[in-house]
Amino acid sequence: MRICVSIIESNIEGALASAKRALRAGADLLEIRFDHMNELPRDLSPFRTIPAPKIATLRPVDHGGKWNGDEDGRLSFLKRAMEHFQMVDVELGTEVAERINPPARIRVICSYHDFRSTPSPQRIVSLLEAARDLGDVPKAAFMVNGPEDLLHLEEASRLEDGDREEEKVLLGMGDLGSITRMRADLLGSAFTYASLSEGLEAAPGQIDIETMKWLGENPVITGITGFPLSHSLSPPMHNAAFKHLGIPGIYLTFPAEEGELSPLTDVIRRYGIRGMNVTIPHKEAIMEFLDSVDGIASKIGAVNTVVNDGSLLRGTNTDVVGIRKSFENAGMEVREKKVLVLGAGGAARSCCAFLCDAGAEVMVVNRTPSRALKLERDFPCVRVITEQEALEVEFDAVVNCTPLGMRGFPDVLPVTPEVFRRGQFVMDTVYNPPITRFMDEARKRGAKVLSGIEMLIYQAIAAFEIWTGSTPPYEVMARTVRERLE
Numbered sequence: 001m002r003i004c005v006s007i008i009e010s011n012i013e014g015a016l017a018s019a020k021r022a023l024r025a026g027a028d029l030l031e032i033r034f035d036h037m038n039e040l041p042r043d044l045s046p047f048r049t050i051p052a053p054k055i056a057t058l059r060p061v062d063h064g065g066k067w068n069g070d071e072d073g074r075l076s077f078l079k080r081a082m083e084h085f086q087m088v089d090v091e092l093g094t095e096v097a098e099r100i101n102p103p104a105r106i107r108v109i110c111s112y113h114d115f116r117s118t119p120s121p122q123r124i125v126s127l128l129e130a131a132r133d134l135g136d137v138p139k140a141a142f143m144v145n146g147p148e149d150l151l152h153l154e155e156a157s158r159l160e161d162g163d164r165e166e167e168k169v170l171l172g173m174g175d176l177g178s179i180t181r182m183r184a185d186l187l188g189s190a191f192t193y194a195s196l197s198e199g200l201e202a203a204p205g206q207i208d209i210e211t212m213k214w215l216g217e218n219p220v221i222t223g224i225t226g227f228p229l230s231h232s233l234s235p236p237m238h239n240a241a242f243k244h245l246g247i248p249g250i251y252l253t254f255p256a257e258e259g260e261l262s263p264l265t266d267v268i269r270r271y272g273i274r275g276m277n278v279t280i281p282h283k284e285a286i287m288e289f290l291d292s293v294d295g296i297a298s299k300i301g302a303v304n305t306v307v308n309d310g311s312l313l314r315g316t317n318t319d320v321v322g323i324r325k326s327f328e329n330a331g332m333e334v335r336e337k338k339v340l341v342l343g344a345g346g347a348a349r350s351c352c353a354f355l356c357d358a359g360a361e362v363m364v365v366n367r368t369p370s371r372a373l374k375l376e377r378d379f380p381c382v383r384v385i386t387e388q389e390a391l392e393v394e395f396d397a398v399v400n401c402t403p404l405g406m407r408g409f410p411d412v413l414p415v416t417p418e419v420f421r422r423g424q425f426v427m428d429t430v431y432n433p434p435i436t437r438f439m440d441e442a443r444k445r446g447a448k449v450l451s452g453i454e455m456l457i458y459q460a461i462a463a464f465e466i467w468t469g470s471t472p473p474y475e476v477m478a479r480t481v482r483e484r485l486e
């Protein structure tokens with residue numbers, strides 16, 4: 001996969017220095033975005049000293065660039081640039097694209113950008129065809145707003161590839177579109193664009209050259225879906241693990257709303273995504289779109305990890321590993337111990353799966369009794385009780401499996417603090433903030449407390465192992481979590 005670095009500098013000196021840096025970083029070709037310069041350079045001959053194919057681009061404002069001069073001025077500049085550059089980029093639908101008339105040695109990229117949306121595959125193909133009529137390399141870039149858009153791009157590339165062998169560049173923009181830059185070969189692109197470094201993106205979703213080189217031809221692509229995902233700690237944890245272990249891989253976010261899970265699972269298959277974590281609110285809903293769900297995830301009734309084996313998607317649940325490791329590391333042996341679980345959702349079901357397996361006696365208090373009764377039916381060691389009844393039992397451990405106390409949720413206790421006692425083990429599955437009111441109240445009453453951070457880290461380690469076969473050190477992941485939560 002060839003990589004073109006887009007250089008956005010305000011003057012020629014900066015552009016030349018950045019071009020050299022890009023080549024040292026491994027760029028195969030360079031695009032100089034002259035529309036980012038404060039003024040157009042008179043002498044373009046210094047670019048001859050840069051030993052790589054170069055594209056001259058002077059993108060007008062209404063096509064996503066910064067040039068606000070007229071078309072005559074643009075045309076005359078690009079004609080001058082053709083004396084020193086090997087390629088020029090002109091935009092479909094502009095006067096310049098019609099009038100460029102280049103000498104035979106110059107290759108023209110005819111580009112189309114839509115910074116708002118991605119159209120149907122048929123429309124993408126017709127735009128590429130229109131661009132091909134005016135240039136040697138048609139380029140089309142679209143804002144990706146959801147998984148369906150990624151499928152449109154992939155379908156368009158297949159429709160196109162059916163009858164054409166010529167070069168093209170097809171890509172998606174925005175965070176969700178960034179996978180199309182790593183899977184440029186899949187979309188049949190002759191090359192892909194990268195930024196010189198983070199913060200210097202010429203288009204939304206561009207990845208820096210260093211990362212692109214590190215990822216190479218066939219990176220392990222993983223990620224997380226849910227909604228919203230803006231505060232997820234999983235991307236920094238997994239990306240740190242990939243880096244630490246020297247595995248070329250990346251963990252991306254795939255925000256998806258209800259109704260987008262079917263296209264999302266098709267994206268996993270078609271883009272060769274190795275694995276995906278699933279979080280609120282899709283842990284249950286994702287199951288019907290998978291090829292199989294393993295025993296533990298079926299028992300819990302929720303999938304937090306999907307693994308793609310040759311386009312067959314299997315769902316599993318590593319939250320239960322996170323809970324087990326949290327108890328084990330705290331030295332909390334639960335056999336024949338009384339444990340109070342607060343909540344009856346996915347986290348509570350994972351917790352009960354571990355506790356029943358380990359021989360504990362579990363009592364559940366939940367706001368909605370019917371949901372708790374389902375837990376009681378599914379897990380033989382569970383008994384549903386009221387908060388009042390909980391006060392009459394001396395629990396060895398208490399686990400909060402509700403979101404109460406989590407940033408963005410009401411900061412109220414999920415149970416009266418009178419259930420806490422000296423020597424008890426109290427765990428919150430909430431990890432943000434790292435010390436919750438629930439933990440604080442328990443500690444004041446002499447309990448030994450643990451935050452949900454441990455669970456978060458161990459469920460991530462287990463998912464990473466499933467996807468890559470390698471185990472990231474706990475400390476590598478813990479450090480990134482601490483940094484983000486501080």
Ligand code: NAP
Pocket residue numbers: 280283319322342343344345346347348366367368371401402403404406410429430431452453455456457459
């Ligand atoms: P869920 O399936 O939506 O279940 C939430 C549970 O909390 C339900 O039992 C719900 O009661 C109860 N609840 C919600 N709001 C409440 C309120 N205002 N008052 C009383 N009860 C309330 O969610 P989940 O997947 O189990 O996740 C729950 C929490 O676990 C998350 O917020 C997160 O903090 C934590 N978690 C942590 C990790 C980790 O790695 N540390 C992993 C997974 C989850 P009803 O049945 O009455 O609705």
